[in-house]
Amino acid sequence: MQTRAILERLIAFDTVSANPNRALMDYVAGLLAEAGIAARLVPDATGGKANLWATVGPQDRGGVMLSGHTDVVPVEGQTWTRPPFALTEDAGRLYGRGTTDMKGFVASAIAATLAAAKRPLKVPLHLALSYDEEIGCMGVRSLVDLLQGAPVRPAMCIVGEPTGMQVATGHKGKVALRATCTGREGHSALAPLALNALHLAADFIGVIRAVQARVAAEGPFDGDYDVPYTTLHAGKMSGGVQVNIVPNSAVVDFEIRSLAGVDVVALIDELRAGAEAIVVPLRDGFPEAEIRVERLWDYPGLGTPTDAAVVRFVQSLTGANGTIKVAFGTEGGLFDARLGVPTVICGPGSMAQGHKPDEFVTVEQLARCDAMLAALMDRLEAGLPA
Numbered sequence: 001m002q003t004r005a006i007l008e009r010l011i012a013f014d015t016v017s018a019n020p021n022r023a024l025m026d027y028v029a030g031l032l033a034e035a036g037i038a039a040r041l042v043p044d045a046t047g048g049k050a051n052l053w054a055t056v057g058p059q060d061r062g063g064v065m066l067s068g069h070t071d072v073v074p075v076e077g078q079t080w081t082r083p084p085f086a087l088t089e090d091a092g093r094l095y096g097r098g099t100t101d102m103k104g105f106v107a108s109a110i111a112a113t114l115a116a117a118k119r120p121l122k123v124p125l126h127l128a129l130s131y132d133e134e135i136g137c138m139g140v141r142s143l144v145d146l147l148q149g150a151p152v153r154p155a156m157c158i159v160g161e162p163t164g165m166q167v168a169t170g171h172k173g174k175v176a177l178r179a180t181c182t183g184r185e186g187h188s189a190l191a192p193l194a195l196n197a198l199h200l201a202a203d204f205i206g207v208i209r210a211v212q213a214r215v216a217a218e219g220p221f222d223g224d225y226d227v228p229y230t231t232l233h234a235g236k237m238s239g240g241v242q243v244n245i246v247p248n249s250a251v252v253d254f255e256i257r258s259l260a261g262v263d264v265v266a267l268i269d270e271l272r273a274g275a276e277a278i279v280v281p282l283r284d285g286f287p288e289a290e291i292r293v294e295r296l297w298d299y300p301g302l303g304t305p306t307d308a309a310v311v312r313f314v315q316s317l318t319g320a321n322g323t324i325k326v327a328f329g330t331e332g333g334l335f336d337a338r339l340g341v342p343t344v345i346c347g348p349g350s351m352a353q354g355h356k357p358d359e360f361v362t363v364e365q366l367a368r369c370d371a372m373l374a375a376l377m378d379r380l381e382a383g384l385p386a
Contacts, residue, residue: 002111003107003108003110003111003366003369003370004087004094004107004366006031006107006110006111007087007094007099007103007104007107007366008087009027010024010070010098010103010106010107011085011086011087011096011097011098011099011103012085012086012087013027013070013085014085015070015071015072015098015131016071016072016073016074016075016097017071017072017073017074017131017132017134017135018074020046020048020049021048021049021050021070021071021131022043022047022048022049022050024070025041025050025051025052025070025129028052028110028129029041029052031110031114032054032110032113032114032127035113035114035117035118036117037054037056037113037114037117038054039052039053039054039127040052040053040054040146042142042143042146044131044139044142049131049132049139050131051128051129051130051131051139051140051142051143052127052128052129053126053127053128053143053146053147054113054126054127055124055125055126055127056113056116056117056121056124056125056127057116057121057122057123057124057125057380058121058122058123058124059124059152060152061123061124061152061155062123062124062152062153062154062155062156063123063124063125063126063154063155063380064123064124064125064126064154064155064156064157064158064376064380064385065126065127065128065154065156065157065158065335065341066109066112066113066125066126066127066128066157066158066160066373067128067129067130067140067157067158067159067160067331067332067335068102068103068105068106068109068128068129068130068159068160068161068347069102069106069129069130069131069132069133069134069139069140069331070103070106070129070130070131071131071132071133071134071135071139072097072098072101072103072134073097073101073134073354073355075097075357078356078357079357080357080358081357081358082095082096082358083096084096084097084357084359085097087099089363092362092363092364093360093361093362093363094360094361094362094363094366095358095359095360096359096360097359098359099349099353099359099360099361100162100348100349100350100351100353100354100359100360100361101161101162101349101351101353101354101355101359102160102161102162102347102349104162104347104348104349104361104365104366104369105160105161105162105347105348105349105369106129106160107366108160108348108366108369108370108373109127109160109373110127111370111373112125112370112373112374112376112377113125113127115374115377116377116380119377119380119381120381121377121380121381122380122381122382122383123379123380123383123384123385124380125376125377125380126154128140128143128157130143130331133330133331136174136176136297136298136299137299137329137330137331137333137334138297140331140334141334144334144335144338144339147339148338148339153339153340153341154339154341155341155342155385156309156310156313156341156342156343156344156385157310157332157335157341157342157343157344158314158343158344158345158346158347159330159331159332159335159343159344159345159346159347160345160346160347160348160369161326161328161330161345161347161351162347162348162349162350162351162353162354162361163324163326163345163346163347164348164349164350164365165318165320165346165347165348165365165368165369165372166318166320166322166323166324166346167311167314167315167318167320167322167323167324167344167345167346168323168324168325168326168344168345168346169302169303169304169305169306169308169311169323169324169325169344169345170224170260170301170302170303170304170325170326171301171302171325171326171327171328171329171330171332171333171345172225172230172231172257172258172259172260172301172327172329173257173258173260173264173298173299173300173301173329173333174255174256174257174258174298174299174301174329175255175256175258175264175268175295175297175298176253176254176255176295176296176297176298177253177254177255177256177268177271177293177294177295177296178251178252178253178254178293178294178296179201179204179251179252179254179271179275179291179292179293180249180250180251180290180291180292180294181197181198181200181201181204181239181249181250181251181252181290181291182197182200182248182249182288182289182290182291182292183195183196183197183199183200183246183247183248183249183250183286183288183289184246184248184286184288184289185245185246185247185248186245186246187244187245187246188243188244188245188246189244191246194246194248195246195248195282195285195286195289196246196247197239197240197247197248197249197250198237198239198240198247198250200250200278200279200289200291201237201239201250201251201252202237203278204252204274204275204278204291205234205237205252205254207271207274207275207277207278208232208233208234208252208254208271209232210274211232211267211270211271211274212231212232212233215229215230215231215232215267216229220259220261220262221259222259222260222325224324224325225259225325225327226327227327229259230256230257230258230259230262230267231256231257232254232255232256232267233254233255233257234252234253234254235253235254235255236251236252236253237250237251237252237253238250238251239251253296256268257329258301259301260301260303268293268295271293272293275291275292275293276291278291279291299329299331299333299334300333300334300336300337301329301333302330302332302333302336302343302345304336304342304343304344306323308342309342309385310342310343310344311323311344313379313384313385314344314346314372316375317372317375317376317379318346318368318372326345326351327351328351330345332344332345346372347369348361348362348365348366348368348369349361349362349365
């Protein structure tokens, strides 16, 4: 079955992260079963979402893992000129939510896996599809747990996030945090006699910005990234009931995206110290004053050496010479950190088209991905990588 036909079916499944992905996974498992490939589904607690794992070829060797996520970001609030959950082709572009991030690669990987079933592979090919990547690489963790107990792990991994088919060796790690601000409620006519939690939150955002300014000035730096330093970003602030009540609680959700080697714990400690500096002078009058900072979730960065075997191998499949690093996170950091599987990122399309209305991947990029995976099949049949 050809990549475009598979992609058309994948796009038709509304797998926004808030929704189940089981129908899509059942479709993929059915395709694989028709080719004689046994797929293992690893469901979540609800059964509505699942990861998928399948292997073609010998079971006693490491082989190459192709990894992709099946969830997509929402389309609400975006102005699309084409239906987001139907594949539309126009002027060499394939439009639809997830075409570039990252069902285009997933379709190509499925097509390659189906083709691999007809070939006498000496080295195995593994297909790993996950859910809930868009909300912090959460779904793939149960698949990582499964592979941790496997007798043989993949020797290397290609994560097919969009890189324009360039070989990417790294991305920043991320930690999501929450600051819960506690003040004292009161009538807005007597606002100075109360303690406005939204004001505390605004002051704490000032601390985040001050730490960001220091990091941007002092580093460390990595010029391979568009933003060459660790970033801190406040993404959401909420609190209050109505305008004539001084709010007693407010919440700031924020993140840190860190370069390899940066002491994230030290940065969090610096933020907590800044939070305490805000509330300590207030506690004589408001002993309940507090800004509590907690970690919500995180995933590790990826920093594969540019001379690693996986880098040279994938470069030989694409014809690339150089490497890049990407601004966005992937499950690759988990495969590397928790499984010790050397990983690179290489897939069709550009993240400049991702998460936007009229998302697209070009036919040319998809063809280049198919060619890379066809070359991979040739190597696996020949017994490479050893």
